[in-house]
Amino acid sequence: MKRLFNLLGQAALLxxxxxxxxxxxLRMQQYFGPLYDLEMAGINLKWQSDVVNHQPTPENQNLCIYGDLTGFxxxxxxxxxxxxxxDDMALLAGCRKPISVLFLGDSFMEGYGxxxxxxxxxxxxxxxERSVCLKVHNAGYTSYSPxxxxxxxxxxxxxxxxxxxVVDVDETDLYDDFARYRNLIVRNERGQNVGVRTSPIGHECSMGLMEARKHPLYMMRFAAKLWHSYVHMPAVMEKYRxxxxxxxxxxxxxxxxxxxxxxPLLSFRQNLQELAEVLKDYTRDGSRAIFIYHPHxxxxxxxxxxxxxxxxVSSxxxxxxxxxxxxxxxATKTLKQRFGSHPEDLYWKKGDMHFNFKGLEEYSAAVAAFMASVMIHAND
Known part of the structure; x- marks a missing residue:
């Protein structure tokens, strides 16, 4: 019996x-890295919105999202x-009355820095190129759609x-409108879209991580985060699949x-038309609004x-x-002519669907040239 207790004691000590x-x-990797974040200090519910689903939070954020596979x-x-x-001081230097332009879109509009x-x-x-000053308002954000x-x-x-x-409609928007947001749209008594409620998947993800960081021991947080990420969240996502x-x-x-x-097309096109009505009500005609589309x-x-x-989607x-x-x-035809047999030079490598810096510049130049030809002129 004494030997058994000794063995149990040794096992417990081990x-x-x-x-x-x-x-x-785990604490050292958190301090020097982290390689696997167990503080999760940036996780909160400030991103939630019942008007635009998941709005950006005002404070500075350390982001590593688009292009993260490149380490950027x-x-x-x-x-x-x-x-x-x-900081648009350089863009507006010497301008008395800049032209104001609102840009709507998803991550392709959001861009990087x-x-x-x-x-x-x-x-x-x-x-x-045109000696015209623009005051740009970038309201693009991840996974936004019509x-x-x-x-x-x-x-x-x-x-x-x-x-x-300027509204950038992306190939992903057909999916987003139908699969992500269709059942989250809030309509008033006239049937008008007045808000898109918070995503239940995003809410559950944030809540689970906030619960995991309450554990005092890092190894408990580690286990909780693994379970949440690889067991609980896949089940939640399957529920809303x-x-x-x-x-x-x-x-x-x-x-x-x-x-x-x-x-899906009916849902997508109805949202496009409802957006069109909002823009027409503001502009009175279509001359001051442009929809742009970029290829993957x-x-x-x-x-x-x-x-x-x-x-x-584009049609x-x-x-x-x-x-x-x-x-x-x-922009499909323009970028195809520009890059011919090497369009991959426009995009991040390793599976990221987004434009790299070079691709973003080329797409932007094509958009700007078109805008200058049909919409914004020097005498404006």
């Missing part, structure tokens, strides 16, 4: 020793309306009072895509069978613009 080593190791990180900050705060964004590049182009643009535009237009509006998968519609070449994707790599580079992605935006007398610019 467990305690290794637990102590593990705890110290950046900081950004936002005002209380969710518009990027930037202060200067690696489409709005900043467009303003640089107009000042350099469903969110509707209440966002209603909120921002009376505040910003822009002279012109849609039959429509991202880009399934883009790479589909069936003969009757309109019938096959009738329900798969629109430019054929797959093994020689096919590129279809134009199901929907183009038709809406034609119906409402808005300007429309599809």
């Amino acid at each position: 467990v305690i020793t290794w637990a102590g080593i593990f705890e110290i190791g 990180s950046y900081k950004s900050s936002y005002d209380t309306n969710g518009i990027r705060v930037i 202060e200067k690696n964004t489409l709005p900043y590049h467009v303003a640089e182009y107009f000042k350099r 469903a969110i643009f509707v209440p966002q535009a209603k909120k921002l237009l009376p505040i910003v009072r822009p002279d012109y509006i 849609s039959d429509l998968t991202l880009f399934s519609y883009s790479q589909d070449h069936d003969a009757d895509l309109e019938r096959k994707y009738a329900e 790599l798969e629109h430019l580079k054929p797959d093994a069978s020689g096919r590129v992605w279809n134009d199901l 929907s935006v183009q038709k809406m613009c034609a119906d409402n007398n808005f300007h429309f610019f599809n």
Whole structure:
């Protein structure tokens, strides 16, 4: 019996020793890294919004999102309306009355640091090439889409009072409108979109991580975070999973895509038209609004069978613009001509779908040149 107690004591001591080593190791990696963040200090619910679903928080953020696979990180900050705060003194130097432009979009519009964004590049182009000063308001944010643009535009237009509006509609927006936001839209008694409620998936993710950081021991946080990330969240995501998968519609070449994707297309196009009505009510006509569309790599580079992605999304935006007398610019042809057989040079490597710095500059230049030809002129 005494031998058994000795063995149990030794086993307990071994467990305690290794637990102590593990705890110290986790704290050291947190201090010097972290390699796996167990403080989770930046996790909060300030991003939630029942108007625009997941608005940016005003304070500075350390971000490593788009282009993170390349190791690139950046900081950004936002005002209380969710518009990027930037140092635009150089853009506005010598300007008496700059032209105000509001930009709406998702992560492609959000961009990276202060200067690696489409709005900043467009303003640089107009000042350099046209001697025109633009005061740009970048309201682009991760995973925004037409469903969110509707209440966002209603909120921002009376505040910003822009002279012109630029809306970037992305290939992901058909998925976002149908799979992410369709059931979160809040409508008033007239059936109008007045808000997009907070995503239950995002809320559950933040709440779980906030609970995990309450544990006093780092190894308890480590276990809680692993369980939350790899067990609980996949179950939550499965609960809200849609039959429509991202880009399934883009790479589909069936003969009757309109019938096959009738329900997602109806939702997407209704949101586009509702957004059009908001913009027309503000501008009175379509001359001061432009919708732009950018290609993904798969629109430019054929797959093994020689096919590129279809134009199901871009043609929907183009038709809406034609119906409402808005300007429309599809950059696919321009970028294809510019980069020919090497369109991959426009995008981040290793699976990130976004433009790299070079691609963003090329896309922005194409957009700016089109805007200068149809919408904003020196005598403005």
